[in-house]
Amino acid sequence: MKAAVLILAAALLGSPGLAADKPAGEGEIAYIVNGYRYDPAGSGGDPDTGHSLCGTRCNAISADSVDYMMGGGWEMRKLAADREIVIPLDNPFMKGNCICTVDEFLARRSTRNQTVREGQ
């Protein structure tokens, strides 16, 4: 099993196009979610169930800022506060969208205080 996980992790870590593979300075967008609501978008989905599912769905896109810092060599810059982004609920049993209220950050590798050279 370990071998399978290794291969999978290696495959995923090595995938082109990963945000973390981008050159230093380009960075990736990270959200910290402050709130959420459900929009049935004409699907007739139950609002209470939708609200509950959107809690899970929006929290799933939320980053943990400590997670960026503890890795070492990363910094986060706030781009916007309380921005609303719309994502599909992506549930096989219920349609509609989730509106997640987020603080938006640009997370990128810091070139300051670099203690380990690339490739080490």
Add this chain to the structure above:
Amino acid sequence: MSRLLIWTLLLLTLSAPATGAVLPSAEEIQRLGARMYREGILPDGQAMKAFVSNDVAVDGTAFTCVSCHLRSGLGSVEGEVVTPPTNGRILYQERKPYIKGKEFVPSVANYAKYLPVRPAYTDETLATLISAGVDPTGRSVLSVMPRYELEDRDMAILIAYLKTLSDRPSPGVGKQEIRFATVIVEGSDPVAVESMVTPLQFSVDRKNSLAKAAGVNERVARMGYNMLGDLHGYTFTLTRWILKGDPATWRAQLEEYDRKEPAFALLGGISPGTWEPVHRFCEERGIPDLFPVVDDPVLSDTDWYTHYLSRGVRQEGEAAARYLHGMVELIRDRAIVQVIRDGRRGRALADGFRTVWAETGHTPAVDIVLPAGEPLTAEALRQAVAGHKPAVLILWDDAGLINPLGELMADPSRPGMIVASATWLGSAATTVPEALRAPLFLTWPYRLPQDDKRYDIAARKVLAGKRPDKYDQVILRQSYITQDVLGRALMMMRGEFYRDFLLDTIGMMEDMYYPLYERVSFGPGQRYASKGCYIVQLGKGENPQFEKRSEWVIQ
């Protein structure tokens, strides 16, 4: 129990305690005393009578000694709340606002100054503290500690037991050396073994370099002493205990290693199969075993000596159940079918799901067991779907499920949701065709790979310049956690290198952000450090990433 300890206890027995009660044998003191100390149960089987706020009667089983003074008796530190040691060796010494010989070690000096000075306890004054809540200076401790109503004999047993707590160095600890070992089961993948050992060896070598440098350079010695106290001068060793043959023979092999080269603790360890004999050995010998690399940990709410990184693959099944519980309104009365590949892995996943699904009050899923070695076919899936019309089809199988599942997609009566284990699919997870990705939900018990890349810098430090691609990245990260937790714990131990205190100390550590797992948490008695798992789906494109569909689902 060591012969010396038995003799000590025998002498204590013969020397008649202050209460005048006749004590039982040394073994009985251990058994009965431990029960009083850890469970709050008197020798006659009744709960100890405890009183808080002086006169409010409470059940002693809810206010045990161990909950504050911990198993080693060396006390606890939580934020700024310090519970002092309660072992005889320290109680029967005068307490000063410093610990002799460690006056200038910041962590120890800060610890010592929190505790009020007092004269050395005697049996009489200790009995007064326990029964009346008054210490030898006449100060009441009732605002922070219950008092216990004990008969003379019970008090004498408890005091005799406290005298045995952390009273002599643990095996594997010398004057200037701490010995560790790692257990490697023959047949483990060599790359996996090296990925497990390399971070541990790095940590040992780094520590020994400091000890060596401190021996020849006074400035380094001062710096090391200020950081680590006595620990700075210790050297570490890491030996490999290789287990061969049938697991039934491992016990004898472990006993022989332990006799020849006793280790303070076992670090890491790896087995392609069971870990049970090692777990049992550590439990019975009281040897800490930190984070073995195993798929199938021993699950127990009461065992104490083995710390696992997680509950193993079972955790994925549990997470799937919790995730589905969150949308149970949508599933309503429709069935859930688990197709389970027979074998240890499939059974663990299915059992994890089954247990949590039952705990959350739902009708059991329909289990269909696939015999080991028999390929999964689209026809078998069609029959399962036609027979039960499930809302959710759970497939606990390897990558052989992808093609038959792909064929099932054309079936209009296919279930809306399919759940599988990403760790079992392995690299094939990224080859799942796009048409299958919308209904397919996967369990993934690690941080998402694209996020975990941020921890590459930390994880690579333990490679000391070696090429990362030569190692198993998951095991390397797991072993990174082991060596880091050990290092932090040893620094917190104030030179009290006792096996139980090592585990007590880890139990006092804060939640940590480490490579691989989204959160690693400890706590008194907690033995499975990572408690979470993601539910993910595959993104679009040729090399899809995992996309989270859940938070870090915590058990």
